[in-house]
Amino acid sequence: MSVDPRIIIKSHIVTERSARLKETHRQYAFEVDKRANKHVIKTAVEKAFNVKVDTVRTMIMPGKLKRLGRFAGKTPTWKKAIVQLKEKQVISMFENM
DSSP, X not given: OOOXXXXXXXXXXXXXXXXXXXXXXXXXXXXXXXXXXXXXXHHXXXXXXXXXXXXXXXXXXXXXXXXXXXXXXXOOOEEEEEEEEOTTOOOGGGTTO
């Protein structure tokens, strides 16, 4: 798998829970490529944001059923990664959010 951070990390997840994790535990949530493993995610975050990563937790988020009138569909399944940084490391890009 390619280690280009722009391919591995799709977006930063901004929710109330991710904001609380960022403030208390130095953890950041990202939507990542479904094929990426923890080692690839760790190197991608370290290259993209110039920080040192302590741990990576990943989970597959199942797609949800959606309806529009009589038509039903399903949103795609995606992968979420929660990355914890080492002591005194922050991603300054997300501190103002």
